[in-house]
Amino acid sequence: MLATFFQETAEEITQNAENLEPVVEEKTLSLFELLTSGGIAGNIIIIVLGVLLILAMYIYFERLFAIKAASKTDVNFMHQIKDNVATGNIEAAKIRCAQENSPVARLTAKGISRIGSPLEDINTAIENAGRLEVYKLEKNVSILATIAGAAPMIGFLGTVIGMIIAFHQLATSSGQAEMGSLAQGIYIAMTTTVAGLIVGIIAYMGYNHLVVKTDKVVHQMEATAVDFLDLLNEPA
Template identity: 35%
Template sequence: MADKHISVLEFLFGGGLIETLIVILLFIIGLAACYFFIVRVLKLNQENKVDPYLIKNINDMLSEARVDAAVDFCRRDNSPEARCIEKGLSRVGRPISEISNAMETQAQVEVHYAEKYVNYLASISGIAPILGSIGSVIAFAGIFSGLSHTAVDSQQLLSASFYKALSPALVGLIIGFLAYLFNNYLVAKIDYMVMKIQYHTNEFLDIINKPA
């Protein structure tokens, strides 16, 4: 019976060449997932900052017929809500349906930009566990193949190789789980942004559609 303790590095990279390459690939994928997550979180945090008086200021400017000033204000704010309202302001005087469609189209553009990299995280959350499982299956296949071609005690060989064979699957599961959490967190922030866009665009439509 083997009583040798396996170090973390030996556990992760002590298998065969293919298993080691898969573990390295999984770590690269994990770093990519962290990069995508951090970039998107910073961007969404920036995009979710909106002037709390955006609608009030636009209402005041429109009540004074200062449409150009309202457009400039939206450009300075430069939030997704302001960019959608700017599209509506550029069509003031046209039918409400045309203004609404223009803002809806801009909202779709904003959501498209917000979802950048999010689909990559969704893919990683599914691919990483599968890739890790493939690595472990290959490792176990090598172990059982070795059992049939060696005179070494099978229990000793299994105890020395079993834990190393599990490393690709474990790394894949951890990375897949983290990517899943990252994806869900970003989706929640995007949903919040969409809700704010809908609220502000509806408020803007109420302003320009109210009786004179």
């Protein structure tokens, strides 16, 4: 009986001890909570960076589709132009250029319209038309480059603001600031820096990709211009 009593008492003590143990709740922080937990100053900077990210993505995809459309040209286009020019059928060559909606076709049409002029004048006309086509291809791409440089700087501005808030809390509390007040300033410093770098990296990569795509179209136009001038230089 005595052994049974001590056993039951020990079980009761164990159960009471387990009940007295503090329950540790695991706290998770979502991405949205992380971005919006930096106070008013942090939220304003995050909103600005969000707008820049949306603008950068819009410019990137809009230019990407435009450049892809500009790079599509019929492989038989120049052969048909050469045949028409060689046979003296200039009107047919102009009509074929009008049917092909691409920078290469517009450059060729500009050269065809100058047939009969000195070769140097034709070359100058093609070069001027080429500059206009490159300008169209690079439309708004400079904004993407600006976002790539400005976004990290805006993020670092949030870092400075966050550290100022943290040190201000320390200064006004005689070195005994609450951890919550300090944490808010540190949140602003960290989240805005990360957000600024993410936006900047995305914009930078998009800008470089568009530059590469544009260069390919420019080289295609240069090759076409050389072919067309060679066609005019061929002996009759």
